[in-house]
Amino acid sequence: MANRFVIADPNKCIGCYTCMATCVMQHQQVGLQAYPRLQVTHTLAGTMPIQCRHCEDASCVAVCPVKAITVKNQSVQVNETVCIGCKMCALACPFGAITPYGTLPPSLREVGTFEQYAYVPEPRWPAPLYGQSGQTTELHPLLAWRIGQKAVAVKCDLCQFDEAGPACVRSCPTKALRLVEGEDIERLSKLKRSGAAIETASNVE
């Protein structure tokens, strides 16, 4: 059976970012990285959130050196505790759907090495502005690093820990997001085949 995935309809997406905020909350509550696993993307052609397509022959799975990314339950899943943060999956992903994101160890947070002021939001990875060195890195952004930060691959997991399914789909005010099941694809393909057959057959002289 084909993998499941969440996809947005750009004709319905109004770019309100509700899905991203819901995603952060949902994952924070179960102790996973509090980072949005889908990114609302604005282009002249249209606006829609971009997230993991749960590829059948996923390049991220192929490049992972520690087998932290596996295909299970008709989806591609990262084990955040196994991931060593090598970022190869992010480089390999054709959709930009994997973001290396990490938290600072609690000790560094408490000392306040990184946050000089309250309510300076913890910068997005990689955000060297509040870093100790104060220097930009010459490296490719995906390879940039901050001292004391453990980054792991963060990507859409279809909220597999929640029986109600992906939280983004439920929170979208215009119902632009939907979960496509493997069965849906088969059923759709079958329907389209019928349509194609009918059209061709009825056009035969």
Added chain:
Amino acid sequence: MTLGGGAMTNTIPEISQYSDVVFIIGSNTGECHPLIAKHVIQAQSRGAKLIVADPRMTDMANKADIWLRLPVGHNITLLNGLMHVIIKEKLYKAEFIQEHADGFDDLTRAVEDYTPAYVEDLTGISQQDLIAAARLYAGAGAAVILYCMGVTQFTYGTGTVASVSNLAVITGNLGRPGTGVCPLRGQNNVQGACDMGGLPNVFPGYLSVTDEKHRARFEKAWNTQLPPKPGLRIPEVADAVHQGKVKALYVFGENPVMSDPDNNHFIHALQELELLVVQDIFLTETARLAHVVLPAAGWAEKEGSFSNTERRVQRVRKAIEPPGNAKTDWWIFCALAQKMGAKGFEYQNTQEIWDELRQVVPEKWGGMTYARLDQVRGLNWPCPNEEHAGTPILYVGGKFTTPTGKANLKAVLFHPTGVAEDKIKEFKNPIVGKIAELPDREYAFTLTTGRRGYHYHTGTMTRKSLPLNQVGPEQMVEVNPQDAAVLEIEDGDYVKLTTRRGNIAVKVWVTDRVPEKTVFTTFHFWEANVNELTVKDTDPLSVIPEYKVAAVKIEKISLAEAKALYLEKAQKYRVELEQEVVAEMQKGWRV
């Protein structure tokens, strides 16, 4: 002034149910009013057409059947252009104008010069698009106009609002389901605050303080003398402080240090005050400069009612107790008034206050008892008695609430550098607009400002939310790819934005969302607050500042320079003070 009231004429669900054409101007509905945008999307899927006028590629602009990408500040040019086409092609509703409007001749003469060719010349909007939009809007069975701060926050905002109203009146798009002029209010209860007289010139129910009849009504109800002179409007306060006319300021539910234009001017004024009291749920940038801070209760911690953008009054009930010594706003005001020896502030609960309002202004709220509001999902004012079902649609049958009962069509003239005196003299009381600060050689870009979906106003609340901060962790300035190439800046670089008022360091977002020579950023972040840059020129009638246009200079800066500027701002807004208070409170210290 034009129709008789200052509120949405129709309700939100009508958009998805009845509107054939939705015309959005100066509103980023998708990000700032997603639930209203939802109705627009539903209307589209029903077959309704969408026209969007916006310089920015908002998500609604992207979905529009016709997107009129006008330059910042040219709303009047566009609206006059649309009306020119409608009048020339005789697409207006002559009968409706005849019976229900005054001033059509003046309007016809005012829009005469705004030919499609002239509009194209000024704005770059193709004549074809302008004519198509005019035909689409005027030809609709029911067309609704949604507008927001992109219409009002100019020195000629009143003129633009009058133009919007002109357009709706001449096409007869008022008083029927799915039509109307709909100003979208940005806050859950800003409509309610205005309804209750939270404005310097009116009592509850928009009854003018200068009118003896209205004053007498409230003097009788409140058993006191009331001043006949309107008070100051927010942008006038700073100057009044500088002139020594205002010595004490009481701020609640507002963070003007962040939200006032040219805020350095405002901060200097605060420092001259003898007393600054701030009542808020958090220690805002304004509260940190206060002599006295009164802790207020949040929305989930109080009883009462909110009135939303469609004039719908809805009950709000307390879910949790306020923390510590925090009290609801009404309780604090009453306690303060009693301490000052004032009588008539002995309310026990919000219902007593509400019932007093119902008695004093029955024509709007008389029929809205708490018992009724508890049963239904809100009622739209006016609702004069308990049998009345509320009024979802205003001006049914073309009955306007102006003194004459007819809509006033106003002549509105605009040119970015000003309209010739001779032209202005041709009209009786026209509204005339020009842009206060145009780009020049040194400040070569146009700066426009607004909000993003994930943060709310000055970030007082939303920046304390982890999910929202993860979606929008930092300030960004939108720069067009063409301009970025010329300036040799890349996505993620830092730039310094400088105007004649101040400067900020911001991260660059290279995107097609803004047109060339125009940049956009927000006022959510103290470390890069765009209101250090905005101009404080205001509309002479509404005194709304021109937040939407300023001339700005862009320079690429290094990370170290950006960091230095951020640290400077941290000192300016005394960020460490909030940190200290939070730390103290966590130790169990109470305010």
